[in-house]
Amino acid sequence: MTAVPRKRADARRNEQTLLDAAAAAFVTSGVDAPVRDIAFRAGVGVGTIYRHFPTRADLIVAVYRHQVEACAEAGPALLTDSATPHEALARWIDLFVDFLITKHGLPEALRSGDATFETLHAYFLDRLVPVCDTLLAAATTAGQVIPGVGAYQLLRAVGNLCIGAGSDDRYDPRRMTALLVAGLRAQ
Amino acid sequence: MTAVPRKRADARRNEQTLLDAAAAAFVTSGVDAPVRDIAFRAGVGVGTIYRHFPTRADLIVAVYRHQVEACAEAGPALLTDSATPHEALARWIDLFVDFLITKHGLPEALRSGDATFETLHAYFLDRLVPVCDTLLAAATTAGQVIPGVGAYQLLRAVGNLCIGAGSDDRYDPRRMTALLVAGLRAQ
DNA sequence: TGGTAAACGGAACATGGTTCCGTATGTTGG
DNA sequence: CCAACATACGGAACCATGTTCCGTTTACCA
Numbered sequence: 184m185t186a187v188p189r190k191r192a193d194a195r196r197n198e199q200t201l202l203d204a205a206a207a208a209f210v211t212s213g214v215d216a217p218v219r220d221i222a223f224r225a226g227v228g229v230g231t232i233y234r235h236f237p238t239r240a241d242l243i244v245a246v247y248r249h250q251v252e253a254c255a256e257a258g259p260a261l262l263t264d265s266a267t268p269h270e271a272l273a274r275w276i277d278l279f280v281d282f283l284i285t286k287h288g289l290p291e292a293l294r295s296g297d298a299t300f301e302t303l304h305a306y307f308l309d310r311l312v313p314v315c316d317t318l319l320a321a322a323t324t325a326g327q328v329i330p331g332v333g334a335y336q337l338l339r340a341v342g343n344l345c346i347g348a349g350s351d352d353r354y355d356p357r358r359m360t361a362l363l364v365a366g367l368r369a370q
Numbered sequence: 371m372t373a374v375p376r377k378r379a380d381a382r383r384n385e386q387t388l389l390d391a392a393a394a395a396f397v398t399s400g401v402d403a404p405v406r407d408i409a410f411r412a413g414v415g416v417g418t419i420y421r422h423f424p425t426r427a428d429l430i431v432a433v434y435r436h437q438v439e440a441c442a443e444a445g446p447a448l449l450t451d452s453a454t455p456h457e458a459l460a461r462w463i464d465l466f467v468d469f470l471i472t473k474h475g476l477p478e479a480l481r482s483g484d485a486t487f488e489t490l491h492a493y494f495l496d497r498l499v500p501v502c503d504t505l506l507a508a509a510t511t512a513g514q515v516i517p518g519v520g521a522y523q524l525l526r527a528v529g530n531l532c533i534g535a536g537s538d539d540r541y542d543p544r545r546m547t548a549l550l551v552a553g554l555r556a557q
Numbered sequence: 558t559g560g561t562a563a564a565c566g567g568a569a570c571a572t573g574g575t576t577c578c579g580t581a582t583g584t585t586g587g
Numbered sequence: 588c589c590a591a592c593a594t595a596c597g598g599a600a601c602c603a604t605g606t607t608c609c610g611t612t613t614a615c616c617a
Binding site (some may be wrong): 185270291294295296332333335336339342343344346347350351353354357359361362363365366367370 | 382417476480482483520522523526527528531533534537538540541542545546548549550552553554557
C-alpha cells in the first residue's frame with residue numbers, strides 16, 4: 184500500500200481557483216493568456232501555477248477535459264442514432280468543430296510543433312482518434328467513404344480548418360469542414 | 371515631378387544582403403527566425419533590418435514576392451491548358467500548396483490575427499484572390515463546382531490545411547486539399 | 558502547541574521583439 | 588579634393604513573457 188498523502192487544503196483550494204481563473208482568462212484572451220494574468224485573476228503568485236500545472240498544456244487539458252470527454256462519448260451514440268454512418272461521422276465532426284471554434288487559440292496550440300503543447304496534442308489524440316476511427320471505419324465498411332484516409336489525418340485537417348475561427352466573418356470553419364467531409368464521400 | 375533621391379549605395383547593398391540572409395534564415399528556422407539571427411547572418415545591426423523592413427511582414431513579402439507573382443500568373447495559363455475548369459482549379463491549388471508547404475511557418479503567419487502580419491495577409495489576398503476567383507467562376511459557370519464558396523474562403527481553407535506541413539509525415543496537406551476541392555465538385 | 562514538510566509569492570533570469578541615438582559614411586556643391 | 592550635410596548604421600537599452608528558484612508562510616499532526 185502506498186500511503187497517499189492527501190494534499191493540503193490550501194493546495195486543493197488553489198488548484199480549483201486556478202482552473203476557474205484560467206477558464207475565464209482563456210475566454211477573453213485565448214489559451215495563450217499570459218501566465219501573470221491568470222495568476223493575478225486567481226490571486227496567487229506565478230510559482231503556484233507552475234507547481235500545479237507544470238506546462239501550459241496541463242492547464243489547458245485540465246480546463247477542457249470535461250468537454251473533450253463529452254465529445255468522445257458522443258461518438259458511439261451518434262453511430263446508433265444516425266441514418267447512415269457517413270451522417271454520424273459528419274455530425275460528430277460538427278460537434279468537434281463546435282468545441283474548437285469557441286476556444287480561441289486552441290486549434291493553433293494543437294498544431295504548433297512547440298514541445299510545450301506535446302501533452303495537449305497527446306491527450307486530444309488519445310481520446311479522439313479512436314472515436315473518429317470507429318466512425319470512419321463504419322462509414323468505409325458501408326462503402327460511403329473512400330478508403331485510405333486515417334482518423335489522425337482527418338482530425339488534424341479539421342483542427343487546421345478551425346484555426347482562426349471567429350476572427351473573420353468571411354470564413355466559416357463549419358462550411359469548410361463540411362466540404363472536406365463531402366470530399367471523403369465515395370461517389 | 372517629384373525628384374526621387376536615389377538611395378545610398380550602402381543602403382541598396384544592405385537591402386540585398388538582408389534579403390539573402392532572411393531567405394537563408396527562413397529555410398532553416400522558418401519565417402519566425404529571430405531578428406538577431408537574420409541580422410547576424412547579414413553582418414548588420416538589428417536597427418538596419420527595421421530601417422529597411424519596418425515589419426516582419428515586409429521582409430517576408432520581399433523574400434517571396436517573385437514566387438507569389440509566378441503563382442498568380444500561372445492561373446490564366448492553367449485555365450487554357452487544362453481539360454476542364456475544375457481541373458485547372460485543382461492544379462492551381464496544387465501549385466499554391468506546393469509553394470506554402472516549403473515555407474516553414476508561413477501558413478501560420480498568414481492566419482495569425484497578429485497585426486504584424488497584416489501587410490503579409492493583404493499582399494497574398496490582393497495578388498491571389500482575383501486569380502482564384504477567375505478559376506472558381508469558370509468552374510462554377512461550367513457547372514462543375516457548387517456555387518456559394520468565395521475565393522477568399524477557399525484560399526483561407528487551403529492555407530489552413532497547409533499549417534504544420536512537413537512536421538508530421540502522417541499528415542499530407544496535398545491530399546487534404548485535394549479532398550476539399552473534391553468536396554467543391556457539383557455531383 | 559510546537560515542529561516539520563508542503564505550499565506559497567514574487568524577485569530574478571532568459572529570450573526575443575522594438576526603439577533610439579551617438580557614430581560613421583556616402584554624396585554633392587564649391 | 589574637401590568640407591558639410593543628410594543618410595544610414597550599430598547595438599545598447601527597453602519591454603513583454605515564459606520560467607526558475609529560494610526565503611517565507613502555513614497547514615497538518617503528534
